Amino acid sequence: MIFSNLICKSKTKAQGKRERRKEARPGELLDAALDLFVEKGFAATRAEEVAKRAGVSKGTLFLYFSSKEELFKAVVRENISVRFTEWSKEMDEFQGSAADLLRFCMTSWWERLGATKASGISKLMMSESGNFPELAVFYQQEVIEPGNRLIARVLQRGVDSGEFAPMDMQYGVYVILAPMMFLAMWKHSLGACCDANAQLVPEDYLAVQVETILKGMCMRLPSISPTPPIT
Template sequence: MPRAPIPAPMRQRRKEARPQELLDAALALFVEKGFAATRSEEVAARAGVSKGTLYLYYPSKEELFKAVVRESIGTKIAEGVEELGKHQGSMADLVAWMLREWWERMGLTPAGGIHKIMLSEARNFPELAKFYDDEVIVPSCALLAEVVRRGVASGEFREVDPDTAVMVLIGPVLHLVLHQHSLGACGIDAGPKPEAGKVLELQLELMFEGLLNRPRGERTPAFKGQPSA
């Protein structure tokens, strides 16, 4: 009878988990305090390791921040690209799915705080701003623009400029995310603030009223936003 595998020693399992533990600690602190105010030793302490151990994995705070962005946002963009590659159905459903997923995975998680950090601190850290543009803004906008472009090409969407349409698509969701991680984090409601989910659904309804290629006055269908492979 074969012997059961011997569990890895605790120290070994701990070592393998450290990069993710460091990234989780860094994300939490960056969102709480901002990039400039967060110190490397604070990240190490929250992750339960020494500052020297932190530098073994991430030699500078800048490199740590880049790793956090790649892990918390870059992976989501890659998933969207993969979904687009296999999607066979309506581009409207894919747009709706992407916007809802973006809100669920980033607007409602600490990852959304990275957007606020970049808006408030980019001017003081131009190298990080360039990195964020290359790794997040350019590929995410290109992804959404390609979805719109395919919808136009198939006749599902009317003739619109895809790159301009992207700005219309992401504006309301970005506003919700920024509120969530600024005034919303303080428990302050800036004027009437309906439930975020309702705002997103109304945005989709109004957006498709203008985007879909169909006779004027024809009612927008209820979009479930589920991509079909």
């Protein structure tokens, strides 16, 4: 009887482990896929490698994701797209100036996304999107457009309050994106192999960039034209 109870308990524990393992599989697959996509790129990553790193069979991977493209989309949604609702809410509730909001946005971008492995997706898309137009369209709709809208909201807030000078909003957004994209590219290329003397401190880099940008955008008194010489 005791032996029988031990067998039953052992089976119950084993079943519980299998059930937890099954529930965890989508998350494990997404983590493994993110690692490989960032390490090797989209084209060079094979479904078999993702499954192996996640500790499951290739067939199990395709139970959850119908193709490598769908797996990639799920990785983007899980690691990047999910941030936009959170950031939008924080913008709505932010009480400081537009300049402070811009500082907050660039800093929080680095802390929550830029400093993570997920920022390598930006490098992947810049290098491979031409070969995968469907993924490029997806990334444009899922990441670039929502991100640009958030940045435009920050800039428009400053313009409406009189804190920032009027600007072409489309190109104003690119001014903010440029240092962020440079930092993401650097992290996943030269930053991973440079010696200590060539390294940069991301937080310090962003602080200098945002202050330089603000000096260019903030309203200033119009310059006084020189008085023409009397002839």
